[in-house]
Amino acid sequence: MKAITITQESEPIQLVDIDTPEVSGDECLVKLSASAFNRRDQWIREGMYPGIQFGTVLGSDGCGVVAEGPAAWKGKKVIINPNVDWGDNPEVQSAKYSVLGMPTNGTLAEYIKVPAHRLKEKPDHLSDEEAAALPLGGLTAFRATIKKGGAKTGKRVLVTGAGGGVSQFAISFALAAGAEVYVTSGSEKKIERVKEAGVIGGFNYRDEKWAKEAAALGGFDAVIDSAGGNQLNNYLRIIKPAGRIVMYGSTTGYPEKVDVFRLFWSQAQIMGSTMGSDEEFVEMLDWVNKYQIKPTVDKVYELHDYLAAFDRFKAPDSFGKIVVRFQTTYI
Template sequence: MKSLVILAKDSNYSLALVNKAQPHVTDGYCLVKLKAAALNRRDYWISVGKYPGIKDGITLGSDGCGEVTDGPAEWIGKEVLINPNVNWGDNPEVQAANYTILGTPENGTLAEYIVVPEDRLIEKPTHLTSEQGAALPLAGLTAFRATFTKAQVCKGDRVLITGIGGGVSHFALQFAKAVGAEVYVTSSKEEKLQKASKLGAKAGFNYRDKDWVKQAAAQVGKFDAIIDSAGGDAINDYLKLIKPAGRIVVYGSTTGKTQGFDLFRLFWSQVSLMGSTMGNDAEFQEMVRFVSNHQIIPAVDKIYPFDQSVEAIQSMATTDQFGKIVLSF
């Protein structure tokens, strides 16, 4: 079977489509023939050697949608999504020390077949195509936990979602809208702000504008919750925009550490500043049910044939896409 692997030799990293033996099924496992697989930012960072736990020859990919072709009889023929969590552990509040994600250090979904435990599978929501389904697991789970478990977004809340256009942020927008929140977004690109508006964002702010914080304060006032992927010095801006006792949730740090962190504003405003990573297995089940109940459709920016998977990952060197990049088998 064809697989996309990382070749890691002496601190040199490259991607290659190779032929691997089709994996065998054992008790409690299912063989899934992939129909589509989505890419995540981690796939790009692995491809350039900037991710922990990289192993030579490992098949990349955390997101997949496919048909079960072998395993327990009740699964045969079903189209399924794969939960990318590996060993979350018993504590729903935080992942275990040995927690990992499919695609490094374990073989992932960028292959024609994958074997996974049957408890990693859930039936694809019927309103989604295979490509849309593949776009959902990792980013959808991360967004669901950040939006609901951490930020506790509910009807009527004013929510700011930063860096709109990424897989997680566009799901957070759709999830918050689905429960009746009033959602605002930021981006450095007007095109992305316009696309967010079509998904239901009430307004957007270009964070390249020096006075974007004043613009947001004048238009909205204060936010009940802010969901962020960038970190960096923008955290101090968010502290100016959050309501007293509001919630700021950070699930990434693409702009690095915060310099001169405004600790006084944090404690005086009684603000909760929380980190969030992925989500537990129960949240994965809840997220997929939520998507089904609200008929949410992931934004798929571009679909590549699997034979062009190397080019697809390389395209992520920029952040031009809105939503997910998907490979079709």
């Protein structure tokens, strides 16, 4: 079968032929119809991800049909929970925790072998490409926005970096919860686009006055952020007393300093979040089905265009998830 792996070649991402996995016991062989990319795949490509193991099949998100396995699953259209060994504590992942696609072989392949308990049936209202875009980003956003951010009716929520795959889910979940949603972005076009989905307004983070404008609204109950860096102090300026700043990433690095006075005086909470438990994965799917939430798919590529799909991460106009689909002629 064909698979996208990480190598030590000058272009680390390669489409190669490897053996189709063999399954036994409660394992299922899923014939993938579509897989989605995440920022971590690009970081692995750039050598910026810890514990890289060469030869690993990349990809954490996928949708497909169970080709082999227990009779209860065979022939079903499924998505895959990308968690590996979350552990028993719902508050935090175990020391053994990892995500499908590194070091365990992932979804950027024609077939994947996974235990049956990692599978959930594909939501009926989603296409294969949309369903493939759901698992990692959806779970990350659900935990950060609903479970930790407390988004609900009567709360004002700011989602940073509108246009990213996870932020798009965060917007969708916050809106479904009845929250008053605002965003930040470096693109006015992206701000206008999310306003069409129900977002009330947005702020261009390239404007030094954006935090002052945001604070004039009366503050935010929660900030859902993946950027980190020096924007943290702006979040402290706009957070309401006892509000929550939930950080699920740090794409701009470390802050040079933290306004500790604002932090303790506001009684604000700065909370870390990453992915989510298996129970939260089920909750997330319940929300997706109940509110008919659909992932925002930026672009769908054919398998042979995999490098163009990776390069799409660098495009300033990218908006939502990047997906690759598998044609039956490949298999």
